[in-house]
Amino acid sequence: MKILVVDDEPDVQALFEQRFRKEIRNGELNFSFAFSGEEALHYLEGHASEIVMILSDINMPGMSGIELLKTIRKDNPLAPPVIMMITAYGDTDNYSQAMKFGADDFLTKPVNFTELKKKLQERYES
Amino acid sequence: MxxxxxxxxxxxxxxxxxxxxxxxxxxxxxxxxxxxxxxxxxxxxxxxxxxxxxxxxxxxxxxxxxxxxxxxxxxxxxxxxxxxxxxxxxxxxxxxxxxxxxxxxxxxxxxxxxxxxxxxxxxxxxxxxxxxxxxxxxxxxxxxxxxxxxxxxxxxKEALEYLVTERTIELTRQKEELQKTLDELKSTQAQLIQSEKMASLGELTAGIAHEIQNPLNFVNNFSEVSVELCQELEEEIAKTSISDSDKEYISGIISDLSQNQQKITHHGKRADSIVKGMLQHSRTSSGHKEPTDINALADEYMRLAYHGLRAKDKEFNATLVTDFDPTIGKIDVLPQDLGRVFLNLFTNSFYAVAEKKRLSKENPTLPDYKPEVKVITKLFANKLYIRVIDNGTGMPESVKAKIFQPFFTTKPTGQGTGLGLSMSYDIITKSHDGLLDVTSVPGESTEFKITIPVNA
Known part of the structure; x- marks a missing residue:
């Protein structure tokens, strides 16, 4: 399962790679990283069919996670990837907006990796 | 003749x-x-x-x-x-x-x-x-x-004198009125300064929290994952063929590393809970005001706070006194936020009486002390008054002046974030347009008074 993680913090890559070390080694999960909304869209142009899931932060410089969500939902209506948005704690505005534009799931910062692993496991199995 | x-x-x-x-x-x-x-x-x-x-x-x-x-x-x-x-x-x-x-x-x-x-x-x-x-x-x-x-x-002359007297009375009256207005203005100004200070502190708090949140998340996450890595490392070392004494030495280092990472996680989580508390400050009050049974809410949170403390200290005992105004009915408030205020006030009250109880135990010469926490509600002239009174340790003027500031706490490190009253202050003054006052006699009692205007 290929997952695209979109976050403006480069350290996210190291964190995900370490957190999912075993899963990556087993070949269960395959992560790609984009550090802005624009970069994510650019990546999707070439790999649209591969990406099964997108994990995106909302507050990013340039294109925000919500805009990214809107664009993806508009451009890929036929084979929609699963999109999980990462919302800041208590940020109800972004939560309801993400909900409105068709996000599949939500994670709150700080990301609880145990919970995320469980969610990915469920999706992977189904 | x-x-x-x-x-x-x-x-x-x-x-x-x-x-x-x-x-x-x-x-x-x-x-x-x-x-x-x-x-x-x-x-x-x-x-x-x-x-x-x-x-x-x-x-x-x-x-x-x-x-x-x-x-x-x-x-x-x-x-x-x-x-x-x-x-x-x-x-x-x-x-x-x-x-x-x-x-x-x-x-x-x-x-x-x-x-x-x-x-x-x-x-x-x-x-x-x-x-x-x-x-x-x-x-x-x-x-x-x-x-x-x-x-x-x-x-x-008399008419003139009468006029002069009348004018004088009028002027005196005006002067007194002006004096009164001036006094009111002065107290309003003091209140404004106070609330401005609180507002900017609240904003600052929220801003700081936002900025700290992300790096803190990384600290927590990396330290957590490092613990996992240490475990993996230990497993891998077990597979190698180095001597047992070396393995022991290495695993000793790994276990120290792991412990350190756990400590980082622990303290990171502590910081995280503080940040969460700070963010609650800025949270534009979620939810809507809804008709709430104030008496029931106060009673519920009083018991909650009491049992919260009892869970930690089995010996603790206090008399709970309630004096509810049955005519209040239901009042439009943010029940969750007001509940949080109640919880903070009651927790503080119980803490104060528990502290005094502890002190009186240490010093047997003091007279027998009976902890008591009291809550009074009253609806009067379109205003809801809620008073939370305890006969605990009280506080000196210097402490009283700071209790609504974020991060001010008298509790030992780790026991209080210093955000409870600051947040309560925001909830009462901003979300409910009310007032939160405190009076205290050091060593004797403390009283918090909430005043919330009620739309008739």
């Missing part, structure tokens, strides 16, 4: 002119006496068959009266009149002397002239009197006019 008329009228005139009856009662008596003397003299004159001796007695009497008039200051106003009698007295005197020393034949020859002169002197006298009377009348009239004028002036 003529002297009688003279003295009688003169005395009468003096008494009238000087108003002796009221103004000079002593002199009035003497004047009345003089009148009787003149009546007496006249009577004596006729009784003694027109005796010449009696008629001579008039002279000392009249002289005496005139002497008094001209020597006593009280009679100054009637002197000019008295002067009018001089010609008559002089002619009478001359007449009587002439009759005595001049031979009767000669006297009779010129007697007619003397009588004529006497009559003229008498007429003169009355003319003077009449004139004086007339002048007096004019004077009286003028005086009357002056008196009326004075009265009018007096009335005007």
């Amino acid at each position: 003529e002297f009688f008329l003279l003295t009688f009228f003169l005395i009468q005139f003096i008494r009238k002119r000087l108003e002796t009856a009221t103004k000079l009662p002593e002199w009035d008596k003497l004047l009345l006496g003089a009148r009787y003397v003149s009546i007496g003299l006249m009577a004596a004159y006729y009784i003694f068959d027109e005796s010449k001796i009696v008629s001579w007695l008039w002279y000392p009497f009249v002289s005496y009266v005139l002497w008094i008039i001209f020597t006593k200051d009280e009679f100054k106003p009637v002197r000019s009149l008295a002067q009018g009698s001089f010609p008559f007295i002089a002619i009478s005197l001359f007449n009587d002397f002439a009759r005595l020393i001049v031979p009767t034949k000669l006297f009779n020859q010129y007697g007619d002239y003397l009588v004529t002169a006497k009559v003229f002197a008498f007429i003169w006298l009355f003319a003077v009197w009449y004139n004086s009377q007339k002048q007096q009348r004019v004077l009286d009239k003028e005086r009357e006019a002056q008196r009326i004028k004075d009265e009018v002036n007096q009335a005007k």
Whole structure:
């Protein structure tokens, strides 16, 4: 399962790679990283069919996670990837907006990796 | 006869002119006496068959009266009149002397002239009197006019004085009103400064929390994953073929590393909970105001706070007193936020009484202490009043001044974030347009008072 993680913090890559070390080694999960909304869209142009899931932060410089969500939902209506948005704690505005534009799931910062692993496991199995 | 008329009228005139009856009662008596003397003299004159001796007695009497008039200051106003009698007295005197020393034949020859002169002197006298009377009348009239004028002036003066007094009262009243307004303004200003301070502190707090949140997440996540990595490392080392003593040494280091990472995670989580508390500050109050049973809410959170403390300290005991106003009904509030305020206030109260209990146990000389926490609700004049009172440790003025500031706490490190009251303050003042006041007697009691306006 290929997952695209979109976050403006480069350290996210190291964190995900370490957190999912075993899963990556087993070949269960395959992560790609984009550090802005624009970069994510650019990546999707070439790999649209591969990406099964997108994990995106909302507050990013340039294109925000919500805009990214809107664009993806508009451009890929036929084979929609699963999109999980990462919302800041208590940020109800972004939560309801993400909900409105068709996000599949939500994670709150700080990301609880145990919970995320469980969610990915469920999706992977189904 | 003529002297009688003279003295009688003169005395009468003096008494009238000087108003002796009221103004000079002593002199009035003497004047009345003089009148009787003149009546007496006249009577004596006729009784003694027109005796010449009696008629001579008039002279000392009249002289005496005139002497008094001209020597006593009280009679100054009637002197000019008295002067009018001089010609008559002089002619009478001359007449009587002439009759005595001049031979009767000669006297009779010129007697007619003397009588004529006497009559003229008498007429003169009355003319003077009449004139004086007339002048007096004019004077009286003028005086009357002056008196009326004075009265009018007096009335005007009184009216003016009344006006001045009225104005003064008005001005005093205005001054007091202004003073009152000024005092109110001053206290409002103090409140504004306080709430501004709190607002900017709240914003600052939220800003800091936002900025700290992301790096803190990384700290927590990396430390957590490092623990996992340590475990993996240990597993991998077990597979290698290095000597057991080396393995032990290495695994010792790994376990220390793992412990360190766990400590980082632990303290990172602590910081995280503080950050969460800070963020609750800025959270634009979620949810809507809904009709809430304030009494039930207060009661619920009072028990919650009590049992929360009991769970930590089995020995702790306190009397819970509730004095609820049953007429409150349901009031539009943010139940979750107000609940948080209640929880903070009650937790603090129970903490304060528990502290005092602990102190009284340490010092057996203190009188027996019965912890008590009380909540009072009251709806009055479209305002909801909630008071939370405890008989705990109280607090000094220096502490009282800071309790609503974020991060201010008197609890030991780790037991309080110092955000509870700061947040409660925000919830009451911002979300409910209310007031949160505190009064405290150090060592005795603390009272928090919430005032929330209620739309009728």
